[in-house]
Amino acid sequence: xxxxxxxxxxxxxxxxxxxxxxxxxxxxxxxxxxxxxxxxxxxxxxxxxxxxxxxxxxxxxxxxxxxxxxxxxxxxxxxxxxxxxxxxxxxxxxxxxxxxxxxxxxxxxx
Amino acid sequence: xxxxxxxxxxxxxxxxxxxxxxxxxxxxxxxxxxxxxxxxxxxxxxxxxxxxxxxxxxxxxxxxxxxxxxxxxxxxxxxxxxxxxxxxxxxxxxxxxxxxxxxxxxxxxxxxxxxxxxxxxxxxxxxxxxxxxxxxxxxxxxxxxxxxxxxxxxxxxxxxxxxxxxxxxxxxxxxxxxxxxxxxxxxxxxxxxxxxxxxxxxxxxxxxxxxxxxxxxxxxxxxxxxxxxxxxxxxxxxxxxxxxxxxxxxxxxxxxxxxxxxxxxxxxxxxxxxxxxxxxxxxxxxxxxxxxxxxxxxxx
Numbered sequence: 380x381x382x383x384x385x386x387x388x389x390x391x392x393x394x395x396x397x398x399x400x401x402x403x404x405x406x407x408x409x410x411x412x413x414x415x416x417x418x419x420x421x422x423x424x425x426x427x428x429x430x431x432x433x434x435x436x437x438x439x440x441x442x443x444x445x446x447x448x449x450x451x452x453x454x455x456x457x458x459x460x461x462x463x464x465x466x467x468x469x470x471x472x473x474x475x476x477x478x479x480x481x482x483x484x485x486x487x488x489x
Numbered sequence: 490x491x492x493x494x495x496x497x498x499x500x501x502x503x504x505x506x507x508x509x510x511x512x513x514x515x516x517x518x519x520x521x522x523x524x525x526x527x528x529x530x531x532x533x534x535x536x537x538x539x540x541x542x543x544x545x546x547x548x549x550x551x552x553x554x555x556x557x558x559x560x561x562x563x564x565x566x567x568x569x570x571x572x573x574x575x576x577x578x579x580x581x582x583x584x585x586x587x588x589x590x591x592x593x594x595x596x597x598x599x600x601x602x603x604x605x606x607x608x609x610x611x612x613x614x615x616x617x618x619x620x621x622x623x624x625x626x627x628x629x630x631x632x633x634x635x636x637x638x639x640x641x642x643x644x645x646x647x648x649x650x651x652x653x654x655x656x657x658x659x660x661x662x663x664x665x666x667x668x669x670x671x672x673x674x675x676x677x678x679x680x681x682x683x684x685x686x687x688x689x690x691x692x693x694x695x696x697x698x699x700x701x702x703x704x705x706x707x708x709x710x711x712x713x714x715x716x717x718x719x720x721x722x723x724x725x726x727x728x729x730x731x732x733x734x735x736x737x738x739x740x741x742x743x744x745x746x747x748x749x750x751x752x753x754x755x756x757x758x759x760x761x762x763x764x765x766x767x768x769x770x771x772x773x774x775x776x777x778x779x780x781x782x783x784x785x786x787x788x789x
Contacts, residue, residue, distance in 0.1 A: 400528035401700040402740065404546035406535060411528035426528060436542030436736035445741070467507060471515035475529050 382454040383433040383463075383483075384409075384440065388425045390451035392416030395423030398447045399439040408432040409439060410464070413475040424475065430463045430483045458484055492519050492560050495579070508535060512579055518560045524551060524700045533559055537574040542736025544743055545644050545726035548697040549574045549615065552642065555707035556580075562611040562711075563601075565594045567625060569617035570651045570728075571644045588625030590616050591632040591641060598639045609715045612639035618659035619649050622678050626658075633687035636718040640710045643680065643723045650728040661750075666731060681754070684721040690761040691720035694754045698743040702753060712769055713761045725751045 386399075386409075395416070403409045413424035435454065443452040457463075464478035495518040497505060505513075511531040522530060533553050539546040549571060556562050565583045566572040567590040576582045585593040594614045601610040621629050621643040629641060647664070649655040654667035658678040665672045684692045691713045693706045703724075710720040727734055727742055734742045747753070757765070762774035 397525070397528065401524050401551075402547065402698075404539070404541075404543050404550065406532040406537075406550055409528055432536060434541035436739070438542050438547075438737055438739055441737045441740055471511055471529075471531055474526070 380456045380458050382435040382437075383430045383457050383460070384428045384435070384437070384452050385455040385460060385463075386426050386428060387451045387453070388416060388419065388421070388427075390449055392419065392421030392423050392425040394447070394449050394451070395425070396447045396449065397426065398442050399426055399452065402442045402446075403439055404436065405432050405434060407466070410469060410476045410478065412477055414477055427464050427478060429466050429469060429478075430457060430460065431465045495519075495560055516579070517554070522554060524554055524704050527554065527700075533580055534574065534578045537577040539570060539574050540730055542729055542739050543570070543726075544697055544729070544739050545571055545646060546574050548644065548703065548724050548726045551697060551700050551703040552613075552615070552707050553578055553580065555704040555711075556611065556613070557708055557711055558609065558611060561609060562613060563597060565590045565597065565612060565614045565616075567616045567620040568651070569620050569644070570646070571615055571617055575615055588620055588623075589628055590614050590620060590625055591637075592628040594639045594641075595632050595635065595637045598637060602638075611711050611715065613642065613711060614639060615642045615644060617650075617657075618643055618645045618647060619657045622658040622680055630683065630687055633684060633689050633719045633721070636688055638714050638716065638718060640707075640714045640720045640722065642707075642710075643721070644726045645723055646726050646728040646731075647677075648728050648731045650731050654731040680721070680723055681756075684719075685756060688718065689721045689756075690714075690718040690758040692723075692754075692756040693721075694723045694725070694751055696725045696743050696747040696751050696753070698740050698747060699753075706755070709757075709765065709771075713757075713764060716768075717758070717761045717764050 400409045408429050409426050411426050416423050416425035437454050440452045443449050462480040463483040468479040470477050515531045534550050563581045564575050566575050568587045594612050598612040645659050647660045656669040656673045660673045662676050663672045691710050695706050710722050714720045729739050765771040766774045
């Protein structure tokens, strides 16, 4: 098993600084969705990880903890994530994205 | 070399992979995109084989987002880590022999001007410190002396990272590396002064821990290169493998190095200032507010 980043929607959607999206070295890995935060009753949208693209460098953890001081991102073993976004289930809209969350072990295991 | 190549061939749409469909339908081609929108659109750069946590990749990602007209841009590269990512972008990429990237870009940029006239077609060279300051040094300097109109970006990781850690001209004096165990005996080359001596219209240093600054610097360099002359950007993009930087500390290292020896500097020639102001409406260089632009002394 290996580590991937995991963003806490509760913290992220109440701050919405979007810094992690600008610092990830991988393209289209940390995505941002307006609806995935507001649908759950939070003030803003949330960032989320396309776990099939994440290389586990934890650069975003440093950015979230030190630059943004939000402590919303933790590294988690991929089999410990019950639900996560993967590239195939991400849909792009006009100015946002929407992901259908699924069990990453089943999707990536294929 | 136009929006025409960013579309599906008739009848093939349903057979294309999801990433390609997203690129055509939600990519940045033909739109104005900035780093503040990252995470909400399909990027030109795709998955690549660069190491986890590589600052060079982050810089390349930001640079590609910053291109003013990605559909009218060609990137040129040479051997080195950077080409592993640059070649994974939906922008034509020319891979020359080692060190000839500025020679290739000179011909390419002249040819595009002959073929397309005034329609802007941008050529951007992205090569490592070895390709730019050591092996390609002669062609780089000559292209600047000839005032060839394209942008040269040095991805300065201060080591030959792709071949096991040999010292390069841009390595700092005294640095001990895997393939330079006695430490480097000479100073780091001052490419910034050389760029100014050679007559570059725009010279800047940048570190990727400030994405908005990277965006602004790349945009200016590409726009100035359309008409005024050569432009040069030197970017500190640490090698976390050869310099043994833990991946989660890469940005901390970038910040330390920025404060220590890689402060943001920007030199814009008078002609380039006038061009940016008149043609693209930049307000920074109007007579009253000229001070911030002259961060590098111009005595070169």
